[in-house]
Amino acid sequence: MTLNAPTQLLRTSNETYAYRRFGQGAPLLCLQHFTGTLDNWDPAVTDPLASGREVILFDNAGVGRSTGKVPATISGMASHAFAFMDTLNLSSCDVLGFSLGGMIAQEMVQQRPSIFRRMILVGTAPRGGEDIMHLEKPSLAKFLQDPSLRGYSVLQKIFFAPTDSSQTAGQAFIARLAERTEDRDAPSGPQVAAAQLAAFREWEQFTGERFAGLRDIRQPALVVNGIHDAMIPVANSYHLAENLPNAVLLTYPDSGHGSLFQFHDSFVRQAAAFLASDSPYAPY
Amino acid sequence: MTLNAPTQLLRTSNETYAYRRFGQGAPLLCLQHFTGTLDNWDPAVTDPLASGREVILFDNAGVGRSTGKVPATISGMASHAFAFMDTLNLSSCDVLGFSLGGMIAQEMVQQRPSIFRRMILVGTAPRGGEDIMHLEKPSLAKFLQDPSLRGYSVLQKIFFAPTDSSQTAGQAFIARLAERTEDRDAPSGPQVAAAQLAAFREWEQFTGERFAGLRDIRQPALVVNGIHDAMIPVANSYHLAENLPNAVLLTYPDSGHGSLFQFHDSFVRQAAAFLASDSPYAPY
Numbered sequence: 001m002t003l004n005a006p007t008q009l010l011r012t013s014n015e016t017y018a019y020r021r022f023g024q025g026a027p028l029l030c031l032q033h034f035t036g037t038l039d040n041w042d043p044a045v046t047d048p049l050a051s052g053r054e055v056i057l058f059d060n061a062g063v064g065r066s067t068g069k070v071p072a073t074i075s076g077m078a079s080h081a082f083a084f085m086d087t088l089n090l091s092s093c094d095v096l097g098f099s100l101g102g103m104i105a106q107e108m109v110q111q112r113p114s115i116f117r118r119m120i121l122v123g124t125a126p127r128g129g130e131d132i133m134h135l136e137k138p139s140l141a142k143f144l145q146d147p148s149l150r151g152y153s154v155l156q157k158i159f160f161a162p163t164d165s166s167q168t169a170g171q172a173f174i175a176r177l178a179e180r181t182e183d184r185d186a187p188s189g190p191q192v193a194a195a196q197l198a199a200f201r202e203w204e205q206f207t208g209e210r211f212a213g214l215r216d217i218r219q220p221a222l223v224v225n226g227i228h229d230a231m232i233p234v235a236n237s238y239h240l241a242e243n244l245p246n247a248v249l250l251t252y253p254d255s256g257h258g259s260l261f262q263f264h265d266s267f268v269r270q271a272a273a274f275l276a277s278d279s280p281y282a283p284y
Numbered sequence: 285m286t287l288n289a290p291t292q293l294l295r296t297s298n299e300t301y302a303y304r305r306f307g308q309g310a311p312l313l314c315l316q317h318f319t320g321t322l323d324n325w326d327p328a329v330t331d332p333l334a335s336g337r338e339v340i341l342f343d344n345a346g347v348g349r350s351t352g353k354v355p356a357t358i359s360g361m362a363s364h365a366f367a368f369m370d371t372l373n374l375s376s377c378d379v380l381g382f383s384l385g386g387m388i389a390q391e392m393v394q395q396r397p398s399i400f401r402r403m404i405l406v407g408t409a410p411r412g413g414e415d416i417m418h419l420e421k422p423s424l425a426k427f428l429q430d431p432s433l434r435g436y437s438v439l440q441k442i443f444f445a446p447t448d449s450s451q452t453a454g455q456a457f458i459a460r461l462a463e464r465t466e467d468r469d470a471p472s473g474p475q476v477a478a479a480q481l482a483a484f485r486e487w488e489q490f491t492g493e494r495f496a497g498l499r500d501i502r503q504p505a506l507v508v509n510g511i512h513d514a515m516i517p518v519a520n521s522y523h524l525a526e527n528l529p530n531a532v533l534l535t536y537p538d539s540g541h542g543s544l545f546q547f548h549d550s551f552v553r554q555a556a557a558f559l560a561s562d563s564p565y566a567p568y
Contacts, residue, residue: 283536
């Protein structure tokens with residue numbers, strides 16, 4: 001379970017990666033958001049997903065207890081995820097990529113098309129996407145620069161919409177994150193943030209025809225976004241749905257970047273139904 | 285069943301409306317697309333939806349065997365649907381509004397907020413939407429003006445995407461529509477089309493703040509669209525999802541206006557799960 005799965009360390013030729021795994025069945029690799037560690041996965045999402053499959057949570061290089069330097073590109077992060085998968089003998093799996101993790105998933109499937117069976121991309125953007133994690137925007141900076149907000153309280157503000165219902169869901173979310181009290185990762189510091197922000201800026205760049213690379217991704221994909229996401233606006237999910245040849249788009253109302261945590265019951269039901277399908281088509 | 289439910293006639297003070305009803309349970313009113321009659325409902329959608337609820341198919345004024353003149357406004361069509369519901373003693377129901385029918389559903393819920401419990405809006409647009417049913421566009425006109433295409437063959441071309449997989453699904457769709465051989469409506473003629481096209485033009489107009497009217501619709505809504513809809517582009521569904529306060533958006537890949545018919549198994553599963561929910565929130 002998310003609450004008590006022991007943190008394991010996997011030694012590869014270059015780095016040692018921290019991870020947790022729980023549940024039994026086909027593997028689901030979970031790739032985490034900006035500055036997120038193993039402790040940022042919501043048990044209300046990862047526990048029910050682990051019923052019937054094996055959930056694998058992973059700290060990329062330089063995050064949590066994984067060694068190495070945080071790469072300043074998505075491609076660099078994908079290389080670490082490949083090294084982790086290869087050493088774990090994970091030749092194929094499903095993936096849940098949230099935010100930054102969804103970009104890494106896209107990069108990985110483009111580099112090694114056989115690696116993922118089905119993909120869930122939540123609150124993320126394609127290469128060449130727009131307005132990706134501009135924390136300097138007033139709508140985000142006002143919370144990030146508020147000295148009265150610390151730790152998970154910031155997440156409640158920036159992952160959820162500015163409505164009572166969404167903020168209440170955000171409160172419940174951070175309470176769930178705090179339930180694990182032992183064997184926790186250290187929170188990410190400013191160096192992690194700086195390198196990951198550099199990776200977002202690089203990911204906004206593109207050459208040639210915009211979004212053309214998405215057309216080669218044949219995997220069934222489920223694209224999910226909160227309709228009022230201030231960190232990675234929903235337009236990026238529209239681009240994904242319009243250019244991935246085999247993607248279902250699902251958006252949630254009254255929610256922001258953390259829509260999967262706000263509507264965890266619905267998200268888990270939809271994600272599990274999507275992953276359970278053996279159709280070559282994404283609709284489920 | 286869609287195939288053999290007898291056409292019934294309901295006499296009201298002004299008009300006589302043709303309808304069919306089948307299944308048992310909470311009523312689901314189905315509002316039809318441009319020029320569509322009772323015979324344009326796909327049994328692969330309406331039959332499984334009738335398992336556990338009562339499906340009511342309805343010909344608006346001047347369509348099929350309903351008397352009267354086809355109104356040239358959505359509001360006029362909503363008035364006829366109200367007259368039908370009132371005479372049938374249907375004080376509240378769920379609604380499935382497809383294309384033109386989705387506009388009528390929006391108009392009805394705004395005029396009488398208590399009338400609908402949950403709303404499914406497929407391939408439709410809000411008032412003030414864009415590029416709504418411009419049949420003169422070359423991408424549509426080439427099929428509509430092709431003398432070799434008649435009757436349902438035109439639907440296969442304009443309701444489905446120009447890929448082999450979508451066109452194959454379109455072929456299966458028109459074969460299903462042809463299964464009913466008795467007690468059929470007459471196809472709509474040019475006068476029906478002209479009045480309904482006038483209604484689309486009027487629906488594209490708006491005064492005041494664009495989409496502001498959507499914010500008053502509190503009903504849980506499921507908005508569905510084919511990602512390559514050439515008749516009512518998916519941007520209109522984005523507007524719905526962004527401005528309706530309580531709407532889930534679901535888009536289907538590799539499909540056009542008839543996405544619900546192409547992915548009928550998925551659509552029915554999603555629609556039934558949405559309708560079965562008693563949550564005040566749209567996510568299901």
